[in-house]
Amino acid sequence: MTKKKEPIVSVVMGSDSDLPVMMEAVNILKMFHIPHEVYLTSAHRAPERTALFAKTAQKRGVKIIIVGAGAAAHLAGVIASQTPLPVIGVPLDATTLGGLDALLSTLQMPGGIPVATMAVGKAGAKNAALFAVRMLALNDIKLGKELAAYIENMAGDVLKKQEKIQNALHPEN
Amino acid sequence: MTKKKEPIVSVVMGSDSDLPVMMEAVNILKMFHIPHEVYLTSAHRAPERTALFAKTAQKRGVKIIIVGAGAAAHLAGVIASQTPLPVIGVPLDATTLGGLDALLSTLQMPGGIPVATMAVGKAGAKNAALFAVRMLALNDIKLGKELAAYIENMAGDVLKKQEKIQNALHPEN
Amino acid sequence: MTKKKEPIVSVVMGSDSDLPVMMEAVNILKMFHIPHEVYLTSAHRAPERTALFAKTAQKRGVKIIIVGAGAAAHLAGVIASQTPLPVIGVPLDATTLGGLDALLSTLQMPGGIPVATMAVGKAGAKNAALFAVRMLALNDIKLGKELAAYIENMAGDVLKKQEKIQNALHPEN
Amino acid sequence: MTKKKEPIVSVVMGSDSDLPVMMEAVNILKMFHIPHEVYLTSAHRAPERTALFAKTAQKRGVKIIIVGAGAAAHLAGVIASQTPLPVIGVPLDATTLGGLDALLSTLQMPGGIPVATMAVGKAGAKNAALFAVRMLALNDIKLGKELAAYIENMAGDVLKKQEKIQNALHPEN
């Protein structure tokens, strides 16, 4: 399966400087072998490109769109208004306001056009992809099993970290 | 199709006082004929009921969980941590802080367990259900057509309101 | 001069419920006899109507666009990205967050596409129109004189209010 | 007295990266010779481990639970909902929002399940342990005397710092 063929999740961002944060989403999609693409566009600097992307995504076979944007983060909402696909927004910390501007610009969508908003920054980017996995697993038994294993592993990681802490505190044990 | 049979969307809330707001979600689900249930539980006052709900939802056939909660709104995150299903959170304005507490408690989930957060209050409740519709429409052609019609209608409503305003401003026309 | 002919200022809003606030702008435009129109569209619910409006405004002779919107207020930015005309944004208080969401969504535009943002609500709507007057007066001597008179009158109003207060405090004088 | 035996205060945290901050609590407990344990669990990544911890803490002889968590800090509330023991929450600064998210997520508990919240970060971690000491001193005369001495010492430290400042400002004296 080649990533650039038939992507079913599109990871969109407003600026190439957003890539390091949005890689958290990409890496999760890679881990679960979800065909995906990385797409750069801007609600404000490239509105026609954005509209074209949004209007053709469904026809191209994309099922879920993840959008990272900072400042007055309109990109997720603008895309959501031009596609019936589920859109997940990741507010980015790109100004002096700690991401509060992007958070409110992404989240406070008026009734009618939903954007599923995640936490600001890397945690949000990672969770956006995990949310896509949860959606896709509804109709994909194999993926569902991988997701269940992933969730179980997280609990296991906590146990390992407990040991690590314990050793740090009581090296003699 | 009876609503109480085989719900595929579960609308959960932390208090019966949240019902008027969460009815915005219920009404959208009714409009799209999505089998659903309304479930009341509390992350804090009824943790075992909450855990039981979360752990058995998938087996009962539920596909999507919508959770409304106010104040230190843990309910969506607590449920999301005990089910692989996609969970949509609706922060409610239940304190003196305008919903900012519920918003941050719902949204700022750490990496690993996603909650798809919507706007505070009624707009968010409505959009939670519309997001569920977008998800379900990925695998339901009929629902997809209804969703497309719904989206198109919104644009039509804007036209009607334009006329209404025009008449209010220039009654002579 | 008929208002509906050749508007040079377009007052746009996202919802008919915004009209009472945006009338502050309309009333200033009427007072200065600026040909204007009131236009209702939504960045999210009517994106094509919005794009069409933005792309054709200049050709229709519109010189300045005033946009009022609440919540995740994308409308001003979305219009500004599709026209070279100056766009003035008025954040509206439409949610439980006191207009902070609309304020940040309108103001925090990334470099490249400016939106001239005014205060939240009625003061902002009024000032949006007065800012349009200041712009138009740069090339309209008569309007410049009316603007100068308006500014002078405000100082006079302060004097009258001083007397009113004085009488309220010392009715014997 | 071995720390790992019969802990009466449990210091819980959501991530091993929280340890440097939570050591402020550990160090106070060490200073007052309060038997304690350091426990790592996650409300979201390890919900069963968290539930087991909360439900068995009282039986294991734990009297007070201190919980540090960042972001959508649900851990303290989730534990408090599954134990009758007093739970003290320490919001941690783990995101771009300066700890405001953790603060509101920990503090704004609905009526019924209290979490005693301390300041964000190190000051809060230290005070969480000092609050535990105040509680335990209610029934421990010796500990009460040590607490009184600790409080008195703080006033003495202020005097020493005054001298230090005085010398810095007037080295000739």
Next chain:
Amino acid sequence: MTKKKEPIVSVVMGSDSDLPVMMEAVNILKMFHIPHEVYLTSAHRAPERTALFAKTAQKRGVKIIIVGAGAAAHLAGVIASQTPLPVIGVPLDATTLGGLDALLSTLQMPGGIPVATMAVGKAGAKNAALFAVRMLALNDIKLGKELAAYIENMAGDVLKKQEKIQNALHPEN
């Protein structure tokens, strides 16, 4: 047992206008038959009265102090600095800032003097008393049983509300 004799919990507030909110604490204490007193003093308007109260509370047999205050809510911190007893703070919504001022003034205590802070307003006042009950139950088996019953009842109440909602939604059932 007369309330005015031998109070072991003191409910302190800065203004008689705070009483309706702080009654949430008083009512919980009454329900659990905890001897208590209601005490009015002000950190700023009656500093000597406040100091005398704080310094003598322990000798009078008080074990826990609950303090409600609004605006620049110094009262809890000022009392905590003059007694070794555990002090629980309840920030009140008494200004135009939704209680954020009282919240930060009560919570952000520097390391050394802890104040256990509860949610803003009525939920916080109720939880302050419930936290006192949790503390006292550590050394009072009977109270511990009553607390366990109270906690269990909350889960039962959730069930009753579920039925109420169910009937409201489906009256035919």
Next chain:
Amino acid sequence: MTKKKEPIVSVVMGSDSDLPVMMEAVNILKMFHIPHEVYLTSAHRAPERTALFAKTAQKRGVKIIIVGAGAAAHLAGVIASQTPLPVIGVPLDATTLGGLDALLSTLQMPGGIPVATMAVGKAGAKNAALFAVRMLALNDIKLGKELAAYIENMAGDVLKKQEKIQNALHPEN
């Protein structure tokens, strides 16, 4: 002594709608028999009137200027920049932001030109006048005694309110 003659405190406000709040200052000045004036001007609508007021206040015998203003509250800073007299600012709650805009606009003066800022609204207006009394009492023994009595009375009021509460809670006593 006639108030309009020789005022030594000037109470300035930006709008006649501010009078009800600023009367809290006026009433304190009346109570302490401080000659004062009420002056209405606007930093923005009447800049020359404001400059004239500021530049001549000292020559007219004014010693202290109290300024109430809302929204982008520039008035106190603008006056302080044009007089060497001490200026006290009272931020007013005049917009949808709870007075936070006025608070920051009044308080965050850059180094060089101080404005002594009080709390938002009525408490701030009252305290502005009490701060003026504290200043004037530095050189007025009689006023100093009245101030001391005022401060003592506040403590007495607390006692009376304690009785009132006590009776409300235990009417039988």
Next chain:
Amino acid sequence: MTKKKEPIVSVVMGSDSDLPVMMEAVNILKMFHIPHEVYLTSAHRAPERTALFAKTAQKRGVKIIIVGAGAAAHLAGVIASQTPLPVIGVPLDATTLGGLDALLSTLQMPGGIPVATMAVGKAGAKNAALFAVRMLALNDIKLGKELAAYIENMAGDVLKKQEKIQNALHPEN
């Protein structure tokens, strides 16, 4: 065309430390060959210089004033109150509050005196100049074409960045 002759845009700032941020505006003006000046004055430290500047700007041929200021950013409002020219405000991040103080002090102007506010910091400074270009292009066909080209170029830049990202992700292609 010499910049210091006949400036039609004046870029004003409150401190020389603001220059690196405000150069974003200057550079845009240079790129579009708009005659401009850089002017340093302070609303608070140099009120007469500020008043003189504001009152004479129009006569000197200035058409648009861009003002950058931090903290209690009064400068834009103070200038706008003394000139009929359009004034664009750029809030700067100059304190510990992330520019929120400057933002609200610049934006929340009362009805009557508009300040067109841009985003905090460099993005805002750049957009202030671009907004000035949009205004001037209303009456300058050549400038209008340059502006159109600039806008088109932004969309082109997005395409180039897409390629750059693509290559970074798939270097083999």
Next chain:
Amino acid sequence: MTKKKEPIVSVVMGSDSDLPVMMEAVNILKMFHIPHEVYLTSAHRAPERTALFAKTAQKRGVKIIIVGAGAAAHLAGVIASQTPLPVIGVPLDATTLGGLDALLSTLQMPGGIPVATMAVGKAGAKNAALFAVRMLALNDIKLGKELAAYIENMAGDVLKKQEKIQNALHPEN
């Protein structure tokens, strides 16, 4: 005149780590030759020392008290409640919240006990001393002249900075 003799301004701070910021106040007092002292005390860690300081300040000849404190900054309010002298508060940025906690804790004093609050941090510390100078100059003609000169110099500094900028931009001139 020796500084340690007969101080008339007391600069108080809660921690020796506050000294670098509060030196801004000390340096202004030195520049104007105001006899002053630097005093370290803590509302919470040394309440008796604080009370003693506050109650005896007036008798020692102190006329004005400047107080710098961070976090839940109670120190200024606690001192103001125990002295009739004017108290100036400087909120310090000592936590993860950018000084917002100290700002609200210092500013939002209830009616009755005023604290004249300055900006957060160094600008506030400097202005606190300048406000003290303004107060003292009311009854000190020589100081009044020095203050007038200081104010005039600030305007001169602006001119010098203008030249500096001009040269940086146009080194050839």
